[in-house]
Amino acid sequence: MATLYDLLGVSDDASDADIKRAYRRAAMKAHPDRNMGREAAAHAQFQEIKEAYAILSDPAQRSVYDAVYAKEMGRMSREREEEARLQEAARQEAYARHVSVAMRFAEQGYNRDVVFGALLASDCDSRLAGRIADGAIALHLSRQADSAAPRNAGAPEEAVPPSSSHGAGDEESQKSDDRRHANLFSAIWHGMFGLHP
Template identity: 55%
Template sequence: MATLYETLGVHEAASDDEIKRAYRKAAMRAHPDRNKGREAAAHDAFQEIKEAYAILSDPAQRKVYDAVFAQEMSKLRGREEQEVRARAERAERAAQAERERYEKYVALALRYSERGHNRDVVFGVLLGRGCDEALAARIADGVAALSASRSQAAAEGGEAGESADEHTEAATHAGLFSTLWHGMFGIRP
């Protein structure tokens, strides 16, 4: 719904002369005699223009209108801000739930991988637990890559003569970084 100022085509701080000029211009444009074939719509528009001018040309009525309008706009802004906050809170809760769900799937995949199960078994377990197919594939691929990097690091560490603890810790950090990187961005080496 248009404000009275919008109906006349002026800004809220318009002077009395600007309101009078805008009224005359709008009234000429919307007058039923100038709109052949659209008399009914023109008559309605013309009446709105007349009513807007009647209120805005009277200083007392304009003051009341401005006060009521400002109060209603303040209430509207308050409701809009409340809705924005509520939407943001819902989005944050949904994002948090999604992160927790993702973490649960990754922990499950790691547990099965550590037991010696291959990528396809991990993928199947994730699907069986309700994980989305694309996400299950990404997680299973990441866990398989982590397992492969740990195995490779263990084999290389054994050849280099590192202690088992030093080698396992280094492989775990390198593999975990690789898995997280590939899992987040879907990039394969």
């Protein structure tokens, strides 16, 4: 926000003599007679400079202006701080939401690319989505390793006898997984590009 001091080109602690010199310099530069071809704009600027000088050259008016200006600057500073705080809170909330999405997909057994795609579909920045997807997959794998270690530590694995019914179940399970991956990919694709079947 430009102030009266900015208009004259002086600091807010300028002396009366500095303000007078700055006014003369600015008035000569902005005078309409010295700005052929842009008289209207020069006249408006010249009027602003005259008004600024009228206020800043009068000690009573200047002190009122300084008080109002200081109050306004304080208010603007508080507004900026509040806006920054709200933006940071929104950023942290979005990050937590993205991590939650990534962990949900990772825990369902999806690979890193699917987790990454799900994050992109939820409006996550691609670099952040990559970092979150890597972290979610790594965390999920470490949890799996931790949960598998105590269970298998004392007991030998039982051999599963081969049987035709077991093989058929594996095949059906694989088909179910394939359908689930295809449906997820389709949902992500449609979510990202707005296409609907």
